[in-house]
Amino acid sequence: MMKPHLPLRKLAQDLRDHPSVRGKLDISQSTGTLGLTTQSDGQPGDDCAVLPTADxxxxxxxxxxxxxxxxxxxxxxxxxxxxxxxxxxxxxxxxxxxxxxxxxxxxxxxxxxxxxxxxxxxxxxxxxxxxxxxxxxxxxxxxxxxxxxxxKALISSFAARAGDVLICAIDLRGSYREPFDNWNAALTTAPDKLRETMEILPYLAEAGLVTAGKDISQGGIAGTALMLAETSGVSIEIQLDALPCPAGVDMARWLRSFPSFGFLLSARPDQAAAVCAAFAGSGIAATVCGDVRDGSAVHLTSREGTALFWDHARTPYLNLSAKETSDA
Structure with missing residues (x-):
């Protein structure tokens, strides 16, 4: 592993310290009081509570x-x-x-x-x-x-496996809604196109093309990758140069941004092209941007080298190691 230069290490440190990333640490305080675990009704730890039905x-x-x-x-x-x-x-x-x-x-x-x-x-x-x-x-x-x-079929954040690739899909056709780190592509998209994109993820789930996933929420790409890594009990490497990113946007801001349409997904390597094509058909940028491996760390990599962003075994994020989680 290459030794990272200072700018990449500083990027990782700044993300670790940013309020949008650290805000998720509050979750374990509530789940501990409520006594929620991964075995509780609703599958706590996913983006939604999951309630099985006959269909x-x-x-x-x-x-x-x-x-x-x-x-x-x-x-x-x-x-x-x-x-x-x-x-x-x-x-x-x-x-x-x-x-x-x-x-x-x-x-x-x-x-x-x-x-x-x-x-x-x-x-x-x-x-x-x-x-x-x-x-x-x-x-x-x-x-x-x-x-x-x-x-009809579920995409869970608990199911990423070593050997999967990481895919990032974001609608880049927008701009920041200042002064917050909200990337807004929805208001510039026609309603019929918004509804069209709503069918992509159900299609991928029902076709069995992805293994796991989460929407990119508060905490951005970096925080969402960490939540996905922790819930699945894996390590994730994010290749910064491969991320879909709007022209002229600073990478530090982009990694913590909350896009109006953005998802991190894991898939087997032979399914990745089909997953990216499903998004591209609706004008959504989607790229393979990393790897899922055994371990517990989320690393950022670039031409400069590799820097540790977070190790969820050493420092629990949603505190899943203690079996305390919440919808994130």
Whole structure:
């Protein structure tokens, strides 16, 4: 293994220290109190709770939003309430059915743009808002959104295996929604195209073309790769030069960015071309960008060499080594 130069080591250190990556460490505090384990109902640790049915799996997920984000960009926060929950369902090979919300606001006027954003996304994606909770007598604007969906075949984050390749698929046709690290490609995509991309992950699941996967969430590519590595009990090497990346975007920011449509998947090497082609058919950039191996470390590699990002055996992330997990 080549000795990394300082810039690559510094990149790995900066990612380890970034709030979007370290925020996931909070999960184990809740799961410990709740007594959740990988054996609990719902398969904690995946992007959605998994509830087996006679014809597949019902999926349930929930997202809460950072108050500063909701306050700064309330319409887009409402849109994201629908969008990121849909992404959780898709990441597990499912199709979304309906969303509900819980909104707190000082007044109806301040709640309006959040709800308008939710409505716009609901219409664009074709996923109805079917109810929720409203409180218009609070000091701060806050939002939480839940979703249900169904999968005929499951993509789980527990199933990556040594010998798999890592595939990154991201819609690059967008821009940052400043000042946050949110890469927005959804608002520039026609609703019929949004709905078309919603069929890619269910197709891959039902065709058996991927072994595991997660949507790229808060924490970006780096944090999501770490969660996938820990839940599957493997080591992952991310080849930075092979990642799909928009022109002119700094790699440090890109590795922690939250894309509107982005997934990390593992697949057997002989299936990788078919997986990438399924995304390319809808204009989504998808590349083989790493390897899954035995071990417990996530490494970043480039022309400079290799640097350790995180070792989940030494420093648990979602604390799966202690059998304490939560939906991530």
């Amino acid at each position: 597949g799996f019902d999926l349930f997920s929930c997202e809460g939003f950072i108050n500063a984000f909701v306050k700064t960009d309330p319409w887009f926060a409402g849109w994201c309430g629908v969008m990121v929950n849909i992404s959780d369902i898709l990441s597990m090979g499912g199709r979304p059915r309906a969303v509900t919300n819980a909104i707190w606001a000082p007044s109806a006027e301040q709640a309006q743009p959040v709800l308008a954003g939710m409505k716009a996304a609901s219409l664009a994606y074709g996923v109805p808002v079917v109810g929720g909770h409203t409180n218009l007598r609070t000091d701060d604007l806050q939002l939480s959104v839940s979703i249900i969906g169904h999968a």
